[in-house]
Amino acid sequence: MSVVGVLAFQGDFSEHIAVLHSMHVPAVEVRSLSDLSKVGALIIPGGESTVIARFLDETRVGKEIVRRVLATPTRTLPPLFVYGTCAGAILLAKKVTGKNAPRSLKLIDLTIDRNAYGTQLDSFETNIRVKGIREKIPVSFIRAPKITRVGKGVEILAEHQGVPVLVRQGKVLVGTFHSEVRDDARIHQLFLKIIKAS
């Protein structure tokens, strides 16, 4: 199995690594172009999207993610699959609305409203039903963004109160919640299944 990288500039990257380790999946922290070149899949964790965006730009890791997701894979350039959670969802969306929105990588045809639920007082936890997964999954929404538009070709895998919260387009999977903080591996398994099936 190819190595899964977790972008480790800022945020809950160690929670994602712990989940991958619990599944016996080799996982590494990614902070540079050289780290990125060693992985076939990447998780962009929760954290502050403004902070992570700065690092993506400065290290040029952001540009390289875009190049590898969009390029036709060859033997020397393996495909890159990406899963973004919360801040990661913001950074992958085509369009970001809301105050002081960071520049995103525009890899999935979505409009996402940053901090749309409000402040920490509006953060909440719940259980969500995900397409293809039998039991509900415990997740938390922390100062979460809201997906306000889904483009053609984007598949909705889960909704909460009529709003899409887990969506996929091609090699990109995006969720606005955190399952990794509840030590749940099922969304990560789904991500690996997408990779295997392609």
Place this chain on the structure above:
Amino acid sequence: MFRIKNSVGSDLARMLKGGVIMDVVTAKQAKIAEAAGACAVMALERVPSDIRAQGGVARMSDPALIAQIQKAVSIPVMAKIRIGHTAEARILQELKVDFIDESEVLTVSDPFDHVEKKQFKIPFVCGATNLGEALRRISEGACMIRTKGEAGTGNVVEAVRHLKLIKGEIAALKHMKPAQLKTYAREERVPLDLVLNVRTAQRLPVVTFVAGGIATPADAALLMELGAEGVFVGSGIFKSSDPKRMAKAIVQATTHFGDPVKVMEVSRGLGAAMAGLEVSTLQTRMQERGL
């Protein structure tokens, strides 16, 4: 089994990891901090070094100032209350700040008790100088712990001391027998199940940052290497000669602490860090407030 009651609050603390939380006293400073890559700002009227220099009673900041800062930035906004001041905490909850710091940097308001934090939805971060103190705050409901260090000194020695003490005491739990663990829990006035949780996990059950005296990118890198999960910088940024650059450099050093080349590059030509103070000659030791 021990469980954190405010799980959503401790989740927010996890999202702050690997980041730098900066003290700001105006909306303009808050914007500078956000642009430099702060993962949150601490809104207050005076930074610790000014509180130290000016003396008098230090209280919660004016809600109008905190509201201006909330309006200016999109990242989480924290604010401080005096130790034990439940009414100040209620005001901050009404203001919808994202995190409350029950802080020894302000004057203590209750000589007996800290705030009973479990009744609040807003998460709390509290300072600690050792494991017992950290566990007392966690059992009161704190969702995040930071070292106290010695705020407003620009001297990192106390933050290093507190982080190493906490880590050392956690490691020492491993070698304690059941009867010793019971005695430890009783003497420290903390629940035994919390002690047992920490003994097994070999870490605190909440995110642990460092604070107090961090003044340079190298200070941040030192503490991250010692196992801190993130950094609070108080006076260190806006009391330096070039706050914008200092803020960016500390953010870089916190993320890339394991890469000495990066830390060296961001440390070059930074200008003067804040003036420092020797801890042994201080009149006020803030870390001794609220044990």
